[in-house]
Amino acid sequence: MNSDRKGNLLIVDDEEIILERVAILLEDITDEVFTAINGKEALDIISAERVDCILCDINMPVMNGIELIKEVRRRNIDTPFIFYTGHGSREHMLEVVKYGAFDFLNKPALDNLEDIVTRGLAAGVGKRVEKSQEEHLTEYHQLLEELDLD
Amino acid sequence: MNCKRVLYLGSDREFQKSLTEFYQVRLLNPNNLILSVEEDRFDNFFTLIVEEMPHLVLIDFSNEENLQEDKLATLFRQLHFIKQNSFFKEIAIVGLFVSSQQVREHLALVSSGISYFFVKGTEDLLALLDSCYIGFEQNVPLAEFAKARDLDLPYVAQFTAGVTKIGKSSLILESDLDLSLETSVDISCSLANGEFPQRCEVINRWSVTDNFFFNRYELEIPFCGAWDEPSIYNILEDSYLTWLDFAREEFVFKNGRVLFYVKEKKTLLAIEKLVHQFPHLEIRVDGRESLDLLQLKPRVIFLQLAVSDDEEENLYTFFTKIVSKIKRDVGYRPLIVLFASPSTREALSKVVDYDHLLVSGKVWSEELVTGMFSKLEQKLVDQRVIEHYPLLSEENNVTLALPISITSLTERYITFYAAKNIPMYSLFKLDVPCSLLVTIIPPFDSLPGKESQEHYLGVINGISVEQRALVRRFVNYLIHRRPTEFAWEPEIRESGEEVINEEGDYCLEEANDISRSTTEEMQIGDERLTGRDLEEKLRQRKYKGRSKL
Numbered sequence: 001m002n003s004d005r006k007g008n009l010l011i012v013d014d015e016e017i018i019l020e021r022v023a024i025l026l027e028d029i030t031d032e033v034f035t036a037i038n039g040k041e042a043l044d045i046i047s048a049e050r051v052d053c054i055l056c057d058i059n060m061p062v063m064n065g066i067e068l069i070k071e072v073r074r075r076n077i078d079t080p081f082i083f084y085t086g087h088g089s090r091e092h093m094l095e096v097v098k099y100g101a102f103d104f105l106n107k108p109a110l111d112n113l114e115d116i117v118t119r120g121l122a123a124g125v126g127k128r129v130e131k132s133q134e135e136h137l138t139e140y141h142q143l144l145e146e147l148d149l150d
Numbered sequence: 151m152n153c154k155r156v157l158y159l160g161s162d163r164e165f166q167k168s169l170t171e172f173y174q175v176r177l178l179n180p181n182n183l184i185l186s187v188e189e190d191r192f193d194n195f196f197t198l199i200v201e202e203m204p205h206l207v208l209i210d211f212s213n214e215e216n217l218q219e220d221k222l223a224t225l226f227r228q229l230h231f232i233k234q235n236s237f238f239k240e241i242a243i244v245g246l247f248v249s250s251q252q253v254r255e256h257l258a259l260v261s262s263g264i265s266y267f268f269v270k271g272t273e274d275l276l277a278l279l280d281s282c283y284i285g286f287e288q289n290v291p292l293a294e295f296a297k298a299r300d301l302d303l304p305y306v307a308q309f310t311a312g313v314t315k316i317g318k319s320s321l322i323l324e325s326d327l328d329l330s331l332e333t334s335v336d337i338s339c340s341l342a343n344g345e346f347p348q349r350c351e352v353i354n355r356w357s358v359t360d361n362f363f364f365n366r367y368e369l370e371i372p373f374c375g376a377w378d379e380p381s382i383y384n385i386l387e388d389s390y391l392t393w394l395d396f397a398r399e400e401f402v403f404k405n406g407r408v409l410f411y412v413k414e415k416k417t418l419l420a421i422e423k424l425v426h427q428f429p430h431l432e433i434r435v436d437g438r439e440s441l442d443l444l445q446l447k448p449r450v451i452f453l454q455l456a457v458s459d460d461e462e463e464n465l466y467t468f469f470t471k472i473v474s475k476i477k478r479d480v481g482y483r484p485l486i487v488l489f490a491s492p493s494t495r496e497a498l499s500k501v502v503d504y505d506h507l508l509v510s511g512k513v514w515s516e517e518l519v520t521g522m523f524s525k526l527e528q529k530l531v532d533q534r535v536i537e538h539y540p541l542l543s544e545e546n547n548v549t550l551a552l553p554i555s556i557t558s559l560t561e562r563y564i565t566f567y568a569a570k571n572i573p574m575y576s577l578f579k580l581d582v583p584c585s586l587l588v589t590i591i592p593p594f595d596s597l598p599g600k601e602s603q604e605h606y607l608g609v610i611n612g613i614s615v616e617q618r619a620l621v622r623r624f625v626n627y628l629i630h631r632r633p634t635e636f637a638w639e640p641e642i643r644e645s646g647e648e649v650i651n652e653e654g655d656y657c658l659e660e661a662n663d664i665s666r667s668t669t670e671e672m673q674i675g676d677e678r679l680t681g682r683d684l685e686e687k688l689r690q691r692k693y694k695g696r697s698k699l
Binding site for chain 1: 466467470485487492493494496497498500501506508510515517518521522525526529
């Protein structure tokens with residue numbers, strides 16, 4: 001059953017030390033963690049394994065994060081992507097949101113790593129689908145409360 | 151190919167024929183023209199506009215059914231929406247009427263965005279020529295008319311304006327005219343049971359290029375002292391406040407501006423319907439960034455992101471541009487609602503560093519937007535703490551007086567100096583030699599300027615064939631008498647002595663006028679004549695005119 005699954009995570013980063021550390025950090029909140037050092041390797045894993053969420057660096061050799069998400073979306077796979085970002089990566093962020101980014105994580109601090117990945121996995125395994133109209137209206141109402149109407 | 155689109159809404163077959171011939175044969179390359187005639191779809195006016203996006207629309211009001219109160223109210227609302235939203239800024243709208251009386255009865259349409267009022271008769275070619283120039287600025291050479299030139303005649307033109315809010319000591323007025331601070335303006339309106347002062351001073355001004363009118367002003371209401379007698383220039387404060395207290399419940403409160411960026415026609419049609427449903431919201435639409443966002447300052451901005459793959463890139467760039475612009479104004483923090491976004495709110499808010507976002511992966515739906523509008527409207531109504539009470543009833547139509555100096559007149563055109571910066575295609579009213587409308591149009595040739603004043607060309611409209619004959623006579627009067635006032639003296643109007651134009655062919659034209667006029671009513675001097683009396687008077691005039699030759 002989907003509701004029992006935590007979800008499988010694919011981490012894509014060309015720095016092996018990051019791959020290892022993040023994999024250990026997220027062990028408890030995932031069913032399985034796959035790692036890849038570039039986009040090409042990641043595509044092979046996505047083709048072979050069930051992946052519920054992808055935590056991905058943007059700048060990588062061979063195939064970077066932008067090329068990876070483009071290819072994944074071209075294959076009609078809507079797995080949530082969480083991207084690492086760093087100084088000067090705003091242009092890249094702008095590029096990847098066009099293809100559907102779930103969230104961004106600031107590297108190297110990785111604040112809220114667990115929380116963001118948990119939500120990404122939940123979205124990936126189907127626990128959380130697109131918000132209902134009622135949810136949108138409730139959220140809208142909350143945002144309106146913050147609106148300055150003077 | 152720069153294709154010209156003309157839409158005629160009406161069922162007058164003769165006019166349709168003239169229109170078709172004019173555009174297809176006389177004027178434009180038929181390959182470069184799309185001419186649509188819609189007889190039965192007057193009720194679907196807005197749908198037609200959105201579907202066809204014409205450059206020029208001719209609305210024929212000959213059919214009285216289309217002037218019924220409910221139909222007119224809908225049309226007025228839709229015309230207002232069209233004028234207010236720059237999405238439709240390329241559209242010129244012309245109204246066709248059966249009589250000048252009908253024009254006078256529907257003068258409210260002047261402030262709705264109709265640029266030209268034509269009274270149908272035997273001069274349909276004039277309507278076609280003038281509307282063609284208004285729509286496409288394409289002029290067709292026509293025989294010269296007798297022209298009273300080198301005039302320097304002061305007159306006061308009446309421009310339409312709108313009072314949008316009224317308060318305890320001032321009112322907010324919007325107008326196309328450019329008024330300076332501390333200027334006294336003469337206004338005429340029906341507020342305060344018609345006792346509102348006729349002269350007020352401008353104490354604040356804002357430029358609102360993206361609004362219905364181009365400028366917004368705060369005018370101070372002149373109160374008289376407790377022991378003074380109120381006059382036409384002031385009002386007793388107590389009387390005014392009592393009236394305001396009673397009247398304000400009738401005012402429609404409208405303070406929530408929302409902006410929809412739309413590209414799809416069906417979205418536009420759905421939104422226009424919502425305008426009617428949410429009277430307290432000011433719902434604006436834009437294509438892509440033709441409005442000045444920071445000037446408009448909507449409280450909520452709606453944007454559908456990915457309508458198609460081709461547009462994705464531009465739309466995201468557009469979204470980031472909007473947010474950058476918003477962030478430039480520190481105090482301004484609207485809510486942005488994005489539809490059809492493949493990315494989440496969390497991701498987008500980090501990309502643009504703006505968290506006042508609501509992001510939906512679905513395309514927009516009327517139901518969802520209706521729910522959002524309801525919540526916003528409710529919030530606005532609940533927080534009704536305002537200094538000025540918005541006014542959106544018929545009472546808000548006012549006229550602003552602007553002194554002008556008339557420099558030339560023909561039966562079709564007028565040129566004049568005015569100190570103000572008046573936008574093209576503004577309309578104003580003159581009462582000499584009869585009640586007529588003038589639409590300001592770009593001059594055919596350059597007009598000589600004058601220090602601190604601009605020289606304008608206006609096309610005369612809203613008059614019948616008979617009234618145009620009066621204008622023709624008045625032109626002759628101006629040519630031969632060289633008066634110092636732009637005025638029509640009754641005895642001259644009746645004597646007929648001045649009724650010869652420069653070409654000397656006036657009598658023949660007048661004879662034609664008479665044959666057309668015998669069964670109708672006509673204003674001659676101070677007299678309103680009909681039937682036999684009119685025939686007799688005209689016969690005398692005809693005779694006098696001929697004897698002059």
